[in-house]
Amino acid sequence: MxxxxxxxxxxFEIQDLPVPEIKDDEVLLRVLTSGICVNDVRDFKGSKWSYPRVGGHEYCGVIEKIGKDVDADEIHVGDHAIPYIIDDCGICPDCKHHHENICSNFTKGKTYFNPDGLSGFFGFSExxxxxxxxxxxxxxxxxxxxxxxxxxxxCVINSIQRTDIQMGDDVVVIGGGVMGMLHVLCAKLRGARVIVSEPDAARREFALKLGADAVIDPSASDAVEQVKALTNGRGADVVEDTTAVPAVAAQAIEMTGxxxxxxxxxxxxxxEPIPVDAGRIHSQELRITGTQNGTIETFARAIDCISKGIIDVKPLIEKVYPYEQVQxxxxxxARPDTYKVMLQFSK
Incomplete structure (x- = not known):
């Protein structure tokens, strides 16, 4: 393959590798399309994980073969399918308490470090x-x-569910990239008024087209004060920070009402550590949390939302390349102005 x-x-190199031999409880998936994640871009630029590496964890495919222990009433050759990409161990305390998305053993496997060969999720393969x-x-x-x-x-549905957005809430989404725009789409379905904080004018305009109720430019003036001006001085009921900048994380807490x-x-x-007003967290009963990955449940909800047309992701597709043009x-x-870029392997 x-x-x-x-x-x-x-x-990158296009290499010939053996087609994987499946175990009795596995299926062989022929990859159709694979999205490029910001983590793939980080690997491309240089990350702490081992090389050589075959990335790609946002992929879908066709089942070509099933192992002898696979339930043939549920899974069939020819089915179109996507995989849950967290190799949850099922044993650690996180898995036992339904936090399989942050499984303690997930990053210990060959997906991240393989001193004897290839690491990665292998969505960038056939x-x-x-x-x-x-x-x-x-x-x-x-x-x-x-x-x-x-x-x-x-991942976004996990975030939306964790923050428990209610109808009528003021929700600030920081960052107008793919993940920020998915937050906008989901928060609007929850009945929120959505404010997007984004310095790029074209992305602010795009956010409004996707349904955001208001946009602010954090580079023009103090973003916290802009949010307060839009919320009668109170601040947001929910803030979703989709950026990677420590200073923005500190600002996100400040604009939370x-x-x-x-x-x-x-x-x-x-x-890097950020300053936090612990007294305000106490006296105003602020809740600061984080979300990592999708869960087994939110993967199911995500494919349901896509396949049923509840969430329209098409506007976020920037460009699809044949896999041979992976470089x-x-x-x-890696450009800062693009949305979702994809690799196509087969149809």
Whole structure:
């Protein structure tokens, strides 16, 4: 099979690799379309994970083969499917308490470090072996490039559910990228008034087209004061920070109103400490939380929302490249003004 192998930061090679041999409880998935995540861009630029590496965790495919222990009443050859990408161990305390998305053992496997060969999720290859328990079958009528949004949308749904957005809430979404725009779409479905904080004018305009009620430019004047001006001085009921900047994380807490909740959706790079007014957290009953990955449940909800047309992800698709142009695709995806860039492997 062909695979896009990141041999070192900044350099991809299309290599011939053996098609994976599936175990009795696995399926062989032929990859159709794979989205490029910001984490793939970080790997491209140079990350702490091991190289050579085959990235790609936002992918969908067709089941080509099933192991002998797979329930043939539920999963069939020819089904279109997406995988749950967290290799949850099922044993650690996090898994036992339904926090499989932050499984303690997830990053200890070869997905991240493989001293003897390739690391990665392997969505940037023609075939992937996937445990049958991680498979979600979706309608063949669902376009592949839309189905490939399942993983990022599952992460956002986890965020939306954790912050428990209610009808009539003022919700600030910081950042107008793909994940920020998915937050806008989901928060609007929850009945919120959505304010997007984004310094890029084109992205602010796009946010309004997608349904945001108001936009602010944090580079024009103090973003906290702009939010207060839009919320009668109170601040937001919910703040979703989709950026990676420590200073913005501190600002997100400041613009959270009394009894509100602030969610750190994005990982922080560099992960520097931020000042926090602990007295205000106490006296105003602020809740500060974080969300990481999608859960088993939110993956199911994500593919349902996409396949049923509840969430329209099409406007967020910037460009689809043939996988042979992976180098060009990653360079394009690394630009700050692009939305979702994808690789197509087959139809």
């Amino acid at each position: 062909k695979a896009c192998v990141l041999t070192e930061p900044g350099k 075939y992937v072996a996937v445990p049958a328990r991680h498979i979600y079958v979706y309608s063949k009528e669902t376009p592949d490039d839309e189905a490939a949004f399942t993983e990022p949308l599952a 009394k009894s509100g909740i602030c969610n750190m959706f994005s990982s922080i790079h560099p992960n 060009e695709a990653l360079e394009f995806a």
